Amino acid sequence: MANPSKAKGTAWESAVRDYMNKALGLVDETGKFVDIFSALNVRRAAQEGARDVGDVHAAPFVLECKDVKALAVPAWLRQAHVEADHAGFPYGVVVHKLRRAGVGKGKVHFGVRTWTRARLALGVTTTQMRERYAFVPAVRGLASARWYLTTDLEHFTRLVADLRTAP
Template identity: 40%
Template structure:
């Protein structure tokens, strides 16, 4: 007999993986080994993803878990992807601490400035593509 909660979580991990891979990422589910959990999904640049599909939301716990597992996996950022009831995968929530988000945005700002300085045409093309995707 299988655990229904575990099956629900595993199914949600697969939905996230498929959603992100359909958008050009190479995300994979990971099997936990040893005592230091390294998150549910890897391959999302610079992140580990902790997937949560629970009836009651416990956001502080999810953020702490994602950040701890990012450290265990050697990634700079952790994010919890939380299932939104009766909504599609893309309408779920990405949850992180404000401190983590500020570190991520500082990195993006600095990388954008560096790219713009050395390859302005490439930067402009990428900027245009992402603005049109919104």
């Protein structure tokens, strides 16, 4: 791969995919899918050009993966929401690599609406959602469109497992 930034992004996407598949019990000890045809397998999406469908699909989420120093979370979340719509998934989130930390410590950012919809689908209170999945709010000014909630990939993977088994 000629572009070093693209190679770095691809490596982060693959690390996120592999971490989630292992944590969700979707791969065996060698890293091969237990059921290759399962819609629950976490996969890297093929590039779609103008109608991009996100970097990683972890039903019911589209993950936009970022391995950059400078944070631009509100813009990234707008991108994740558009890509989730393109892919036909209900939720779009951003997974940002945390420097000098393991994959499970990567930061997962939710827009307020996505967080609320996931919370309601789980049937938990705001306090339960915040405590169970270790969410921390970021309030940027008066415009709620710039607000978001953050957890780590370890807690997010638990949230995905719980959403998949929610009634």
